[in-house]
Amino acid sequence: MKIYNTMSKSKEEFKPIEEGKVRMYVCGPTVYNVIHIGNARPMIVFDTVRRYFEYKGYDVNYVQNFTDVDDKIIKRAIEEGIDSHEISQRYIKECQADMQALNVKEATSHPLATQEIDGMIEMISDLIDKGYAYNADGTVYYRTRKFEGYGKLSKKNIDDLEAGHRSIQVAGEESKEDPLDFVLWKPKKEGEPAWQSPWGEGRPGWHIECSVMSKKYLGDEIDIHAGGEDLIFPHHENEIAQSEAANGKTFAKYWMHNGFLNIDNKKMSKSLGNFFTVKDIAQKYDLQVLRFFMLSAHYRSPLNFSADLMEAAKNGLDRILTALEQLKKNLEISKDRENQRNLQAGAQSDTIKNGAQEESMTGQETEALEELRRLGEKFEKAMDDDFNTADGIAAVFEMIKLANIHAAQGSTSVFLQEVWNQITTFCEILGIETERKEEVLSQEIEELIELRQQARKEKNFAKADEIRNQLLDMGIELKDTREGVQWKRI
Numbered sequence: 001m002k003i004y005n006t007m008s009k010s011k012e013e014f015k016p017i018e019e020g021k022v023r024m025y026v027c028g029p030t031v032y033n034v035i036h037i038g039n040a041r042p043m044i045v046f047d048t049v050r051r052y053f054e055y056k057g058y059d060v061n062y063v064q065n066f067t068d069v070d071d072k073i074i075k076r077a078i079e080e081g082i083d084s085h086e087i088s089q090r091y092i093k094e095c096q097a098d099m100q101a102l103n104v105k106e107a108t109s110h111p112l113a114t115q116e117i118d119g120m121i122e123m124i125s126d127l128i129d130k131g132y133a134y135n136a137d138g139t140v141y142y143r144t145r146k147f148e149g150y151g152k153l154s155k156k157n158i159d160d161l162e163a164g165h166r167s168i169q170v171a172g173e174e175s176k177e178d179p180l181d182f183v184l185w186k187p188k189k190e191g192e193p194a195w196q197s198p199w200g201e202g203r204p205g206w207h208i209e210c211s212v213m214s215k216k217y218l219g220d221e222i223d224i225h226a227g228g229e230d231l232i233f234p235h236h237e238n239e240i241a242q243s244e245a246a247n248g249k250t251f252a253k254y255w256m257h258n259g260f261l262n263i264d265n266k267k268m269s270k271s272l273g274n275f276f277t278v279k280d281i282a283q284k285y286d287l288q289v290l291r292f293f294m295l296s297a298h299y300r301s302p303l304n305f306s307a308d309l310m311e312a313a314k315n316g317l318d319r320i321l322t323a324l325e326q327l328k329k330n331l332e333i334s335k336d337r338e339n340q341r342n343l344q345a346g347a348q349s350d351t352i353k354n355g356a357q358e359e360s361m362t363g364q365e366t367e368a369l370e371e372l373r374r375l376g377e378k379f380e381k382a383m384d385d386d387f388n389t390a391d392g393i394a395a396v397f398e399m400i401k402l403a404n405i406h407a408a409q410g411s412t413s414v415f416l417q418e419v420w421n422q423i424t425t426f427c428e429i430l431g432i433e434t435e436r437k438e439e440v441l442s443q444e445i446e447e448l449i450e451l452r453q454q455a456r457k458e459k460n461f462a463k464a465d466e467i468r469n470q471l472l473d474m475g476i477e478l479k480d481t482r483e484g485v486q487w488k489r490i
């Protein structure tokens with residue numbers, strides 16, 4: 001199994017630190033708002049990586065944090081006139097609901113930065129003791145130049161960085177020994193959340209939290225550290241400097257980074273304002289479609305978001321679900337038929353005592369199953385090559401084509417069951433739920449439909465038509481039938 005390691009800039013054979021186990025840390029979101037679909041990309045792709053490891057028999061310890069203390073959270077709390085804890089709790093809940101709808105498995109641990117302050121104080125003290133950090137009037141800085149390997153992940157040269165930093169003088173950072181030094185602990189400002197520490201009241205910097213949570217939940221050395229590629233510098237570079245200086249060991253064996261989700265070839269981000277939240281997408285699509293869309297590209301490639309590509313993903317997913325629905329029906333019919341036959345045979349002969357007798361597969365079925373196994377190998381080969389989900393999905397489509405050709409009502413139930421088991425196993429690795437979900441409408445649309453029904457009852461047809469047109473503009477077409485009003489998306 002090969003993984004592209006950002007550290008070596010090449011694909012490497014995966015060798016776990018501990019046989020049969022994977023320790024994996026994925027940097028989580030800062031919870032000051034609902035997540036956008038760019039934030040959802042690492043969640044979906046690394047969940048799929050985890051699922052594939054589990055399929056291969058590994059026991060995966062998967063940690064994803066929530067950054068719940070940060071300038072943006074504090075700013076939002078001040079805007080709303082509430083405590084920053086309320087803001088972070090609200091958006092953690094929202095994020096968890098989104099992740100669930102995206103079929104992202106729950107992490108083994110999902111620690112919160114604010115619950116781990118003691119560990120952060122301990123690591124910062126350790127770094128000070130070892131000469132890697134210093135306290136300057138209540139702000140603790142990391143002595144970047146002291147860490148020999150600084151820049152090894154992002155391939156940045158420390159002198160180039162220094163030159164860049166000299167030109168940007170940041171107010172309030174005059175006490176730094178060197179412009180390259182970064183903050184581990186900052187002193188309290190009025191109205192901000194703060195904790196007691198040996199350096200006075202204050203709060204931790206962002207980078208230290210991941211070093212500490214990774215150490216606590218996974219140990220000093222981990223197999224995989226992952227996140228979006230914007231985190232390579234400075235976040236992951238700083239994490240390495242902190243963890244390796246404190247623990248004296250290589251922090252992570254493999255560094256995995258997902259490419260950006262773009263809009264018009266620009267990174268989707270809150271600051272640029274060019275984003276859709278996961279909840280926006282949920283108004284129009286089952287979130288399985290979003291998941292499928294994300295996995296139809298390789299995780300390291302940039303992925304452009306567009307309505308056309310989402311429609312293509314919807315149609316592709318539909319093709320899979322429709323075929324599986326048919327397969328399930330055929331399997332039920334075939335099982336019923338077999339039961340009937342067994343019952344009849346049982347009534348006619350005393351020799352059949354142990355109930356069900358399975359029909360044996362036909363020669364053609366055996367061949368089709370052989371082909372299906374080859375496609376399974378193709379799927380694995382794609383995933384073994386740095387988790388190429390795009391090729392993995394292509395193999396699933398071939399499986400679906402095979403099922404559509406060979407898995408008919410008249411097929412034997414053993415064959416149908418095998419086809420079902422094989423295809424659904426691969427769908428599960430991709431995190432695709434094989435049962436089609438009832439599509440739910442947003443509350444706003446439900447209410448408009450209800451209002452229109454009311455208007456019709458009151459014979460206010462002008463209003464009813466107005467609402468119908470309003471719904472049309474929102475992409476919902478209504479049809480009045482004898483069974484009541486029906487709707488479809490257009």
Ligand code: AMP
Pocket residue numbers: 027028029030037038039040041042227228229230231258259260261262267268269
């Ligand atoms: P943040 O809340 O900005 O720290 O981001 C949480 C995670 O989402 C990080 O792993 C980021 O790298 C990732 N991320 C943010 N924006 C995008 C994007 N447009 N495409 C892919 N990943 C992103």
Ligand code: ZN
Pocket residue numbers: 026027028210235
């Ligand atoms: Zn992190």
